[in-house]
Amino acid sequence: MCVSCQFLIHLSVCVCVCVCVCVCVCVCVSASVPQFTNSPTVIVMVGLPARGKTYISKKLTRYLNWIGVPTKVFNVGQYRRDATQSYKSYEFFRPDNQEAMKIRKACAIAALKDVCAYFMQEQGQVAVFDATNTTIERREVILSFAKENGYKVRWSVYVCVSVCTDLSCVCVCAQQVKLSSPDYAGCDKEEAVADFLKRIECYKVTYISLNDEKDRCLSYIKIFNVGSRYLVNRVQDHIQSRIVYYLMNIHVAPRFIYLTRHGESELNLVGRIGGDSGLSPQGNKFASALGGYMRSQCIRDLKVWTSHMKRTIQTAEGLGVPYEQWKALNEIDAGVCEEMTYEEIQDHYPEEFALRDQNKYRYRYPKGESYEDLVQRLEPVIMELERQENVLVVCHQAVMRCLLAYFLDKSAAELPYLKCPLHTVLKLTPVAYGCKVESIFLNIEAVNTHRDKPVVSQHMPSYRLICTKSNTSFVDHTGCQESQCSDVPTPSPTSNKTLQDLTKLSLQLYTHTHR
Structure with a gap:
């Protein structure tokens, strides 16, 4: 085979790999944004x-x-x-x-x-x-x-x-x-x-x-x-x-929607996420204070909703009125990270910790949920809230963020960082083109569970390209194929300049090996 042919074959392989990379990246990007419509x-x-x-x-x-x-x-x-x-x-x-x-x-x-x-x-x-x-x-x-x-x-x-x-x-x-x-x-x-x-x-x-x-x-x-x-x-x-x-579910009748988290829990005290623990002493005080506050509002026919978790049920019991349990209102499932502290997650799953910081809305905990999943789970709750009049929802931090983002028209990027402190009631009053919000702190101290949006490094996680006879795909550090795990960040598509650089590199390598 002549030298020119060898170079062309070498260059073709390089470009083909690059094209495979581009195709794979494009598929990953589109997979991260759900397409609900076949046409505009x-x-x-x-x-x-x-x-x-x-x-x-x-x-x-x-x-x-x-x-x-x-x-x-x-x-x-x-x-x-x-x-x-x-x-x-x-x-x-x-x-x-x-x-x-x-x-x-x-x-x-x-x-x-x-x-x-x-x-x-x-x-x-x-x-x-x-x-x-x-x-x-x-x-x-x-x-x-x-x-x-x-x-x-x-x-x-x-x-x-x-x-x-x-x-x-x-x-x-x-x-x-x-x-x-x-x-x-x-x-x-x-x-x-x-x-x-x-x-x-x-x-x-x-x-x-x-x-x-x-x-x-x-x-x-x-x-x-x-x-x-x-x-x-x-x-x-x-x-x-x-x-x-x-x-067919919305109405314009005047009403109030009250959103609050459960009282401080035992796991909140030690900085652990998820779980199904009961209330701390301060959490019990909040449950009593919440009952007093809601009675002062004099709301007739008030409906009270909770999740299936102990801490919301114990909080609602302080109201002394019937309540309805919704499994859809359960806290976001942290999967393998349930009942861990953020420090433990960073130590045991450093790649997962970093990936969540890069796209908190779409990141899915291993064997758990993402905020995007949670929004889909909460859609029936939103529909029922739109149908009802006065409702008090006793829920969890991630759940309250999703509900609040709906009423305040917040973006997916803003949603995971909305502040929903413990022992605070948000009173929502739907108005003509939006929603009026009042924040009422019930003067019961509690731990701060809010984690601010971190400054994420511009350097994305490295990926290795797996090439086999049957397929070519990106795999992240955890070995999860990107085509199945759309929450993992994707590298940017290869540009024309990158192709030109690869061509120059191929020529240099070829020249070096044939001196």
């Missing part, structure tokens, strides 16, 4: 102003992001405010105002283009197109845009119609939300109410809702009077079924 989904809101469309949009987006579906709201009203700078009066929304109609259509198209960019460039999975969309023409524009831009990956379109014939609900929405919008900043309240009601009348002139016969081919849900009745048509995929399930 556009949720199209439909309804007159003050029908709760933005409320539904924000709440649904918060839920989908919490369960791991990247979702974003595109509010066309904000595009209109950015384009027109200042709002003058309801006359902007008159159907015979041709100049304004052009601006409104341009704003809708701009929002749709941003939806397209969100799917293509940011790997979004669901976009909520929040606007009135009250005319057939506007809905046809949206459907055509979805068809034209979904030529590579088909877009799924799901329509959410909010119908409200109860004028008291409309008035409440107008008073609580619309009059505080930027359109009416600095306006007299009575003048703002009059202008907004005239704006609604402008929309009514051209409003045509979905027709159950003519639009039978569309996938949609109609919500009547903020959830008193529903009509669901043609649910076609998994994400649409999740959307329907969620929307």
